[in-house]
Amino acid sequence: MSDLPHRLRDALQQADFSYDSVAELLGPIAHSALSRNETLPGRRRTHGGSPLETLIRLFLLQTTVPLDHAEAALPGLVDRLAVEGILEQSVGEVAARLDVRPYATDDTSLWVVSDLTPGLDGGPQRIGTEHVLGISPASTSLAQLTIRDQVGTSLDLGTGCGVQALHLATHSNRVVATDVNQRALWITAFNAALNDVADRVDVRNGSFFEPVAGERFDLIATNPPFVISPATGERLVYRDSGLPGDRVVEDIVKAAPGMLTEGGWCQILGNWIISEDQPWDDRLEGWLSDEVDAFVVQREVLDPASYVELWLKDSGHHGAQDYLTRYDTWLSWFEEQKIEGVGFGWINLHRRSGARGNVQSTGASNPKRELLEWPYDVEQPIAPALKAWGEAARVEVTEDSTLVLVEDIQQETLGQPGAEDPSTVILRQQRGLRRARQADTIEAAFAGACDGDLAVGQILDALAQILDRDPAVVRSSYLPIAQELVNEGFLRPAPGTPGPAA
Incomplete structure (x- = not known):
């Protein structure tokens, strides 16, 4: 590939065309409106003609900009970007043919080129069969779950x-x-x-x-x-x-x-x-x-109706002349396939x-x-x-295992005011999946006692003695629960034990 991407990057950096700078210039109202495909609040805040304002208007708001403004924001690049199909020129004006968008994550800042976002300001939503989607909720979700x-x-x-x-x-x-x-x-x-x-x-x-x-x-x-x-x-x-x-x-x-x-x-x-x-x-x-x-x-x-509506709107068919026909065909196919949901x-x-x-x-x-x-x-x-x-998933909990309570776990107790003992004890994660599980007295006490000093069997024996229960029965009943607590992220192997301890 030519040096065009590198020269474009230099121009974007020089204009400070970053996610944070765009959000700051637009302000919360216009930035939020743009996320809803509404550009007017953003247009009202970008009349100054600076390189950053020009790039926002050109690529994010999809408005034409004066040629001299485009050349100031993209020095020496307008003609080449037009040849590559990223821009198009008319008499004295420049418009975007592709979207160039700043994108930020916790650890990196990027720019992403894609096809233009359809449907701005209530405009036509229809897209071509070879459409290249930009940053979307789905792509963001995948990025957040990727290890x-x-x-x-x-x-x-x-x-x-x-x-x-x-x-x-x-x-x-x-x-x-x-x-x-x-x-x-x-x-x-x-x-x-x-x-x-x-x-x-x-x-x-x-x-x-x-x-x-x-x-x-x-x-x-x-x-x-x-x-x-x-x-x-x-x-x-x-x-x-x-x-x-x-x-x-x-x-x-x-x-x-x-x-x-x-x-x-x-x-x-x-x-x-x-x-x-x-x-x-x-x-x-x-x-x-x-x-x-x-x-x-x-x-x-x-449900089938909600699913079909979602994707017909995505493809720009909502309100089209054949909308009801497409809707009916899709629902009929779901019925034939015995699909009750997605x-x-x-x-x-x-x-x-x-x-x-x-x-x-x-x-x-x-x-x-x-x-x-x-x-x-x-x-x-x-x-x-x-x-x-x-x-x-690789941890097999035995009576000799040493475990620790994961740091974000909290215990919640529920019961009538003034009652001597709670009617319900819940262990709840504050991070990750934020799972919660109801625990009985032994399970809650066991989890709280897991500090890496005593083995699982020793803790269960001590609880059996305190509660006057048969130690063998307590071990056989609660060793599987200890495994569940590890599997679900409430407990983990103690530091220093072999394997993937935290």
């Missing part, structure tokens, strides 16, 4: 504009980004050069795992085209796989274990069918390989490694599984909690 350990090789499967590849490049020696959309690959390569990571990002054309056949990766992150729809009408590549039902997600889940290195992760954002004749978790468990531990979290469920969430696959000290693999015949319905508020980014889940 950020330093790794050798990563795969961004279905890269789109390449935002996941840019994230992966911050902690991977090498990133492969694949897509079937040639425009998406050009934009991804441009974004990699724009953000000075082109030497670490390898873009490849092809469907799903075909371009990387025979390779293995330490980390796979994917937000595939998962929309569940009948095979009618035009296909929007960024959201429609062309496969029936939720087959695209199923195929990735089944193929990914063979693409992972030992200890590697595949993290998927997806949709799945909730059928009339099978619970969602039973259905997804049938996709899972014994080669991986799996943590699946269903975050949201939409689930949305995360699928995390961790290829298991061997035993390490007192922290053991559960064995090929007994992989760790958790399929959790969790529509509640969670801490973001959620990735550290998912990594902790993977570490806990």
Whole structure:
């Protein structure tokens, strides 16, 4: 690629075209309005003609700017950007043909090029079949759940504009980004050069795992085209796989274990069918390989009507002449397929490694599984909690294990005012998934006593003696509960013990 991305980066830096500077100049009202696709409040705050104001108006507000303002903000670049299809010129004016947007995370600041955001100010929402989506709620969700350990090789499967590849490049020696959309690959390569990571990002054309056949990766992150729809009408590549039902997600889940290195992760954002004749978790468990531990979290469920409305609006068909026909066709197909809802969430696959000290693999015949319905508020980014889940999956709690209470756990007690004892005790996480579980007297006391000094069996024996219970019965009853507390992130191995203690 030419030096254009590097020169554009220099101009964006010189104008201070960053997320924080844009937010400060627009102010909270205009910045919030822009997130709702309304540009007028932003236009009212960007009349000064400075380079930053010009770039905001040009790329974010999609307004034409005077040619001299554009040349001041992008010195020596306007003609070249027009040749590359990023800008277009008319008499004395310049307009954007692609979106160039500052993007910030906790640890990095980036710029992301994509197709223009459709539907600003109530305008037409319709997009082309090769549309390259920019930063979206889905891409942000995937970025927040992706584990950020330093790794050798990563795969961004279905890269789109390449935002996941840019994230992966911050902690991977090498990133492969694949897509079937040639425009998406050009934009991804441009974004990699724009953000000075082109030497670490390898873009490849092809469907799903075909371009990387025979390779293995330490980390796979994917937000595939998962929309569940009948095979009618035009296909929007960024959201429609062309496969029936939720087959695209199923195929990735089944193929990914063979693409992972030992200890590697595949993290998927997806949709799945909730059928009339099978619970969602039973259905997804049938996709899972014994080669991986799996943590699946269903975050949201939409009924058929809500789901169809969502995606017809996304494609710009709401209010179109054929809207009702498309709506009816889609709902009829759902009925034929006996689909009563669509689930949305995360699928995390961790290829298991061997035993390490007192922290053991559960064995090929007994992989760790958790399929959790969790529509509640969670801490973001959620990735550290998912990594902790993977570490806990390798912990086999025995009577000789030493455990500690995770630092953010709090105990809540409920009962009538003045009562001698609470009627209910709840252990609640303040971070991560923010799980809560009701505990009886022994479980709560056991959790509180886990400070790394005494072994599990010693603590249970002491509680049995205090409560005048049979020690053998207490051990047999509460050792599985101790395992649950580790699995769910309430307890962890004490520091200094073999294995992945914190």
